[in-house]
Amino acid sequence: MAHNQFELLGQRRFLPFFLVQSLGAFNDNVYRQAIIGLLFFLGVSVGERTLYTNLAPALFILPYFLFSGIAGQIAEKLEKQRLIRITTAMEIGIMSIAAVGFLLGNMPLLLVALFGTGLQSTLFGPVKYSILPSVLKPEELTGGNGLVEMGTSMSILLGMIFGGLIFVVAGEAGPEAAAAAIVLLAITGNLISRLVPRVEASAPDLKINWNPFPESLKALRLARRQPAVRNAILGISWFWFVGTVLTAQLPAYAELFLGGGNTLYLFCFVLFSVGTGVGSLLCEKLSRRTIEIGLVPLGAIGMTAFCADLYFAQPGPALASGLTVREFVAGGNWRIIADLTGIGLFAGLFIVPLFALVQSRTPREELSRVIAGVNIQNAFFIVLAAMLGVLLQRESLTLAGTTLPLPGLSIPELFLALAIANAAVSVLIFGLVPEFFLRFLAWIYVSLFYRLRIAGVEDNVPDEGPALLVCNHVSYMDPLVISAAVPRPIRFVMYYKIFRIPGMNWVFRAHRAIPIAGAKEDPEVLEAAFAEVQAALAAGELVCIFPEGALTKDGEIAPFKGGVERILAANPVPVVPMALTGLWDSMWSKRDSRLGRLRVPRRLRAAVGLVADPPVPGEAANAASLEARVRELRGDLR
Incomplete structure (x- = not known):
């Protein structure tokens, strides 16, 4: 048994799985950023790039709505190491198709492969979290989830950086470099998956219903059976809502209100991601190796305070432009740096105990399907966040010839609105289940x-x-x-x-x-x-x-x-x-x-x-x- 979370990284029951899930998140983001690099490499029009940036997220998230119910059943029925090997083998096939797309400069083929990566992630999602209670003791769950969240957060960040640099570094050989990178990463993940110890199926006799729609509804019902679990899942989905709204605004925020460009946007994303990773790792220490749901209100309070302060720190447009990261830091913008890091840190304290609670209080034979329900709800909140983020910044919307007034919020005002909404949702959750606040x-x-x-x-x-x-x-x-x-x-x-x-x-x-x-x-x-x-x-x-x-x-x-x-x-x-x-x-x-x-x-x-x-x-x-x-x-x- 590990006496702290970092000892888990030296144990076979955890390390191979940790590496597989981190590599998967890393490769997904390398792929998505490399597609953006290819668009600039091919010199496509702004309209085509805009079409991709709107279509790509929808294609990636669509399988979560369509196939999560089936994925949850498969994760219950199959031995988990076998399922991990199957999903990583799928990744090799999908990335091979994507590699052909890069070599041919074929955007439709790349979008088909992007849908495939969403499908592979949908199948992997239930086993990603349901395997932890099978290989970790209850007192290790918080630390294990903290490592997983940290690994995911940092893999997304590093994947974006690596994928964005491929065409910059490789130059004319960019398509070949991108094709080789994503296939080699997929093969590496599959090889490591073979080191994951065998974990028996939680419901081997389960009869799979291949109709996705009733099974999706069933997964959502299972996720709502226990009040504490139901509201923990609501909190998890709200975490994704807040993260989506915040990160979606960072590119424009960095340019218009901080006076920087792409490098400053990436720096802002680094601050948020590192903060989330640190907060996730702190959970075990602060909880004394228990599943301490008392950290959830602390996380909510911190997210609200730092998100609100982000509005007051820079409410108006920047006076400068074209600032580098060095110039931004030298300009004394420590309050904004602290706010972005603080939001991420408290978000980590918020999310890790919620996942640990869901894992600990859900029957083992239902957990994969409950996680599937979580993924469906998360996908809905992500789409809702993306839509609201766009609508709330518009001044009007015309539908069927009728013009509807909209708030027309600036990005800092949107951050303030997000802080207020976060406080309201937190009060709702803690009012429905007082156990969170009492703890x-x-x-x-x-x-x-x-x-x-x-x-x-x-x-x-x-x-x-x-x-x-x-x-x-x-x-x-x-x-x-x-x-x-x-x-x-x-x-x-x-x-x-x-x-x-x-x-x-x-x-x-x-x-x-x-x-x-x-x-x-x-x-x-x-x-x-x-x-x-x-x-x-x-x-x-x-x-x-x-x-x-x-x-x-x-x-x-x-x-x-x-x-x-x-x-x-x-x-x-x-x-x-x-x-x-x-x-x-x-x-x-x-x-x-x-x-x-x-x-x-x-x-x-x-x-x-x-x-x-x-x-x-x-x-x-x-x-x-x-x-x-x-x-x-x-x-x-x-």
Whole structure:
């Protein structure tokens, strides 16, 4: 198991796949930029170049609408390494056709091949993200997705640069150089794909429906089944909307408002791409190797702030023209540089946890089809972004003889409108699923006040299936600390009077906490709690209980009550003993009086710990043995 994301790059279970998907993105962009180079090489008219720039994106994205439903089924039915080999072999054939197009200067043939690259990407898309949960542990998903997003972002950037330079460097031999480059890259990808380890099919008995339209609708329905997954997918598609609107404006923005040309546009794209890559890589560190959806609101806030500031940094046309990158930087435009980098960085923080959440909370046998649904929705948002980006900058539109007024926004005003829309969509998503924002607040609190040390959690908390977590109870913040350390969602059992606190009840409900009462306090609540615990364990979830039944009053561990034995009698699932340390001195324990507890914490970033022991079989566990184990784990630290 990798202890940080970069160790994955030295392991066969991840590295060949990472290289294949990065090479694929690189080659696609080399090809698309080389076509633009060929158009200038052949000296075609401005009208023909404009036709291509409008037709090419449509041809590339059309297969996502037509064939994603079928692609999702194929990715479920076939062994994944085999499918990767098939798609990279397709790439060789498609790029061979494209090579002939370059050599002949045949634009229709190149556009046919471009449609083929879109089809190949459509088939590869579902396996690209569905393979990760099969080869990575849950605590590695965030880091693995961060590497994939970083690799994709940088491959797109480098592919654009490489493809754009082919005809500049090769000169008269440009067509031959472009043809050789794309075929050799495709062959390299296929050779590397043979090193990807075998990953069994998730649904080998699935019967494929070759009618794309009902299957596309089915994929979209699967993607909308769970509220948290549905809204995570909405967030992913919104990421593509924001990225499309922003990057589509950069060429004109660099020329008209920054006073530069193609090199300055490329520099702006570099800033955004590098920012996205860095943000993607930061996710693992910031999330402490868990799937921390609390980073999503942080990403949304950062994207909104930097996108809005891009308007205020340069609201009007540039006074200069023809600036080089060196001249632009020397001119003190650090605010714009920071804005473009910041948008990308926070976009990385936004997108990576969303993909990790979709992967972790979707049944394995449905994941490829759900990813297919994601791709369909992404394609729709990309097309919508392209259309709105054009319409919002026009002052009017004539349809059937009727002239309709339009906003006529400048590019900076479009950035401001995008920031406002981003804030509105974020509020919508976080309102529909409060878990995102609540996790954000919890992440902020734990990161600000504690230095969390974790031991044994990765190895001992099961990656899937039901388990009962038992832990000592020190402070009211115990569930936040445990949630920050465990990558899987947890159902916490909590005292019913706290669960019912006005103003906080909706928080506990959003986290699906289970209220419990003493037998003499409310027998109905007690029985309902045990029934809910049994249902959660039967559904394969993690449930955490504090068998002491209350917060410690003296810092010591109280005797465990018999409720744990009743749970295990009905559901003899594995039991993971856990111990919290360092929280007795916090403001949320019962160390002092109520007034004393309101003091400011003595130390920010106080060291606290969570230690987990190997699971105990449910049949062999009892309250006394579990209490002894937790006491031993905690030791003398309180």
